[in-house]
Amino acid sequence: MASLQNQSNFETKIPAEILIARVIQIHDRISKLESLRPSKQVNTLFTHLVKLCTLPSNIDIKAIPQDVQAMRENLILLCGHAEGLLELEFATFISKIPRPLNNLDLFPYYNNYVELARLEYRILSNNGVVQPKKVAFVGSGPMPLTSFVMATHHMKSTHFDNYDIDEVANDVARLIVASDNEFEKRMKFVTSDIMEVKEKLMEYDCIFLAALVGMRKDRKLKIIEHVRKHMKAGGFLLVRSANGARAFLYPEVDEVDLPGFEVLSVFHPTNEVINSVVLARKPFFDN
Numbered sequence: 001m002a003s004l005q006n007q008s009n010f011e012t013k014i015p016a017e018i019l020i021a022r023v024i025q026i027h028d029r030i031s032k033l034e035s036l037r038p039s040k041q042v043n044t045l046f047t048h049l050v051k052l053c054t055l056p057s058n059i060d061i062k063a064i065p066q067d068v069q070a071m072r073e074n075l076i077l078l079c080g081h082a083e084g085l086l087e088l089e090f091a092t093f094i095s096k097i098p099r100p101l102n103n104l105d106l107f108p109y110y111n112n113y114v115e116l117a118r119l120e121y122r123i124l125s126n127n128g129v130v131q132p133k134k135v136a137f138v139g140s141g142p143m144p145l146t147s148f149v150m151a152t153h154h155m156k157s158t159h160f161d162n163y164d165i166d167e168v169a170n171d172v173a174r175l176i177v178a179s180d181n182e183f184e185k186r187m188k189f190v191t192s193d194i195m196e197v198k199e200k201l202m203e204y205d206c207i208f209l210a211a212l213v214g215m216r217k218d219r220k221l222k223i224i225e226h227v228r229k230h231m232k233a234g235g236f237l238l239v240r241s242a243n244g245a246r247a248f249l250y251p252e253v254d255e256v257d258l259p260g261f262e263v264l265s266v267f268h269p270t271n272e273v274i275n276s277v278v279l280a281r282k283p284f285f286d287n
């Protein structure tokens, strides 16, 4: 039987030109939608897009033509907008039912977040971050599933400061945690553009940067540099990225995009998890 490694060589990869043609088709249909709020039509299109972008492919996202790059940048914005609307709709719904924290698994992508959190925690603990005291999650959103899953299953004594630029997102997230006094004590929500947060960043052992914070590459690099400047020496930064065709859905962050950091791990998932995970550390001494 072929070894696992060989199998991946035999796996049929979708040719880049076919992948690009189909992504353009879906982008065209999404762009024509009246609204990106969850609906049968919106859900079907995005499900197709995610399935397509998680097929094995040999696409090099840096080598796509300029016009396809422009389409990709617009698609990332559309995906981010739709993701925010989906989260807001779901969070608003469960904030109104008793014990919302016991019903998180009703969220359509709940298992993806559980798998992503498990992966992120494995990478963090392999690099010495086991039970950090204080963590910041930047871009927590109306449905801060990563913080919820991390706090419940992995970092059981950690305090989470969740930052989001959107007050409405924080209001509904607070309603969800208000249902559990213990949980609420270590799950705070701060409304701010992360670019306005400075001294506070020194307090965190680990800072998570959500994939949708800085949807354009140049913006994301500015945010990463801002966090590096203000975070504590020896602190960890976990950046969500995307690789290959998944980079049609989210911005990609490479090692070269993290000057001034020691890059400890770069992981590209091949299962149903979409985001790549880049773990970096701010050195104790600037070399």
Ligand SMILES: C[S@@+](CC[C@H](N)C(=O)[O-])C[C@H]1O[C@@H](n2cnc3c(N)ncnc32)[C@H](O)[C@@H]1O
Binding pocket: 083, 084, 087, 138, 139, 140, 141, 142, 143, 144, 145, 146, 147, 163, 164, 165, 166, 169, 192, 193, 194, 195, 210, 211, 212, 213, 214
């Ligand atoms: C939709 S959520 C996705 C994160 C997801 N809930 C999770 O648990 O991984 C992404 C959030 O990032 C927030 N965001 C985008 N840019 C930001 C910035 N510069 N500062 C703070 N929050 C930001 C958006 O308002 C949005 O709510």
